[in-house]
Amino acid sequence: MASSSPEPAAAAEADGSVQIRRLEIADREKGFLSLLSQLSSCPDLTASQFAGCFNDLAALGDDHVILVAEDPSAAPEQRILSTGCLFVERKFLRGCGKVGHVEDIVVDAAARGRGLGLRVVRRLVEIAKEAGCYKVILDCTPELRAYYAKCGFVEKGIQMAVYF
Amino acid sequence: MASSSPEPAAAAEADGSVQIRRLEIADREKGFLSLLSQLSSCPDLTASQFAGCFNDLAALGDDHVILVAEDPSAAPEQRILSTGCLFVERKFLRGCGKVGHVEDIVVDAAARGRGLGLRVVRRLVEIAKEAGCYKVILDCTPELRAYYAKCGFVEKGIQMAVYF
Numbered sequence: 007m008a009s010s011s012p013e014p015a016a017a018a019e020a021d022g023s024v025q026i027r028r029l030e031i032a033d034r035e036k037g038f039l040s041l042l043s044q045l046s047s048c049p050d051l052t053a054s055q056f057a058g059c060f061n062d063l064a065a066l067g068d069d070h071v072i073l074v075a076e077d078p079s080a081a082p083e084q085r086i087l088s089t090g091c092l093f094v095e096r097k098f099l100r101g102c103g104k105v106g107h108v109e110d111i112v113v114d115a116a117a118r119g120r121g122l123g124l125r126v127v128r129r130l131v132e133i134a135k136e137a138g139c140y141k142v143i144l145d146c147t148p149e150l151r152a153y154y155a156k157c158g159f160v161e162k163g164i165q166m167a168v169y170f
Numbered sequence: 171m172a173s174s175s176p177e178p179a180a181a182a183e184a185d186g187s188v189q190i191r192r193l194e195i196a197d198r199e200k201g202f203l204s205l206l207s208q209l210s211s212c213p214d215l216t217a218s219q220f221a222g223c224f225n226d227l228a229a230l231g232d233d234h235v236i237l238v239a240e241d242p243s244a245a246p247e248q249r250i251l252s253t254g255c256l257f258v259e260r261k262f263l264r265g266c267g268k269v270g271h272v273e274d275i276v277v278d279a280a281a282r283g284r285g286l287g288l289r290v291v292r293r294l295v296e297i298a299k300e301a302g303c304y305k306v307i308l309d310c311t312p313e314l315r316a317y318y319a320k321c322g323f324v325e326k327g328i329q330m331a332v333y334f
Contacts, residue, residue: 042263049265059266070260093259096234099206099274101213102223107271110263135334143331145307151328159330164315166323167307170299 023079024087026125029072031060036085037114038074045112069094071133075122088113088122092130094137106134106142127157187243188251190289193236195224200249201278202238209276233258235297239286252277252286256294258301270298270306291321 029038034056042048051059063070075088090111097103108130113123134142145165146154193202198220206212215223227234239252254275261267272294277287298306309329310318 039262046263048263051262051266055266056262059260059262062260062266091261095257095271095273096223096226097255097274098203098215098220098223099210099212102215102219102226107259109259110261131332139334141331141333143309143329145309145327145329147327151330154330158332160332161328162331163309163311163329164325165307165309165327165329166315166318167305167326168295168322168324169305170303 024075024077024120024122024125026073026075026129029060029074029089031057033074033076033086035083036076037083038086038089040083041086041089041112041114042110044115045110066093068133068137069096071130073126073129075117075126077117084114086114087117087120088126090123090126090130092134092142094134094139100140104137104139106130106137106139108134108142108144111144124153124156127154131157188239188241188284188286188289190237190239190293193224193238193253195221197238197240197250199247200240201247202250202253204247205250205253205276205278206274208279209274230257232297232301233260235294237290237293239281239290241281248278250278251281251284252290254287254290254294256298256306258298258303264304268301268303270294270301270303272298272306272308275308287317288320291318295321 034053039048039050071092073090074086076085077087078085091109093107095105095107097105108127111123111127131142144154151161198217203212203214235256237254238250240249241251242249255273257271259269259271261269272291275287275291295306308318315325
């Protein structure tokens with residue numbers, strides 16, 4: 007599920023104090039995991055566990071991008087206000103084509119209404135386009151249809167899941 | 171979209187003559203790409219292009235699995251009757267959890283009703299479970315809800331897309 011934390015429809019787009027950038031290993035100390043826990047189960051990770059996961063993902067290079075929105079004026083452990091992920095799937099279809107998958111979009115409950123989630127999603131879509139993807143897809147609840155429509159997404163089908 | 175080529179609801183499950191196995195580079199000569207073209211645009215690839223794509227995907231190891239159903243009794247260029255893909259997404263969520271994505275399920279038009287697609291999907295789900303995924307997801311049209319329900323999938327949300 008790409009997001010369960012939408013911002014209001016009237017969200018302001020501009021928020022110059024907040025920088026959108028790639029995840030860094032130091033973001034563990036800036037509230038990245040507690041932000042993710044607002045989306046789904048996200049147990050705390052030790053610095054070593056975090057580094058292991060970070061390095062596994064970094065090894066995927068541009069096929070796996072995590073963006074964060076950082077507010078440098080916030081308390082150190084509360085600086086990461088939004089995040090989102092793009093991973094690139096490679097296929098035989100479409101002449102060895104690539105598809106971008108947007109996952110794990112979340113905006114801190116106290117930072118909603120500032121357009122930060124939309125800024126993250128739009129940048130992820132740009133990155134996918136620059137990487138040569140022929141499309142970007144995501145899964146969400148029906149309530150978020152209008153939210154993602156602001157980023158150019160249209161409804162294409164249903165998502166199904168098996169949980170173990 | 172995981173599939174636009176369902177089999178009838180009364181599909182037989184047993185088809186001992188057909189083997190489900192991982193994609194091999196020789197499958198280019200056994201109709202793999204023409205099968206995929208029944209699902210979506212799939213221009214032919216030269217042997218060199220195919221090998222390049224195959225090796226890129228093989229480099230992902232168990233994080234990217236393509237299964238095929240082969241009928242050894244069919245004409246050489248028509249032996250691949252069904253295919254499906256699993257790729258494993260790694261997350262920070264769920265304690266560095268993993269999610270399986272099922273993609274590109276297709277059954278040859280002349281081989282539907284033999285349960286081959288279900289065999290491929292079920293095996294992909296097993297592989298995801300063995301790999302430690304906490305869930306497997308796919309996107310499809312609403313018409314395929316009952317088809318994937320046979321493999322334990324339940325509807326979770328909507329799929330949205332941007333095409334470039």
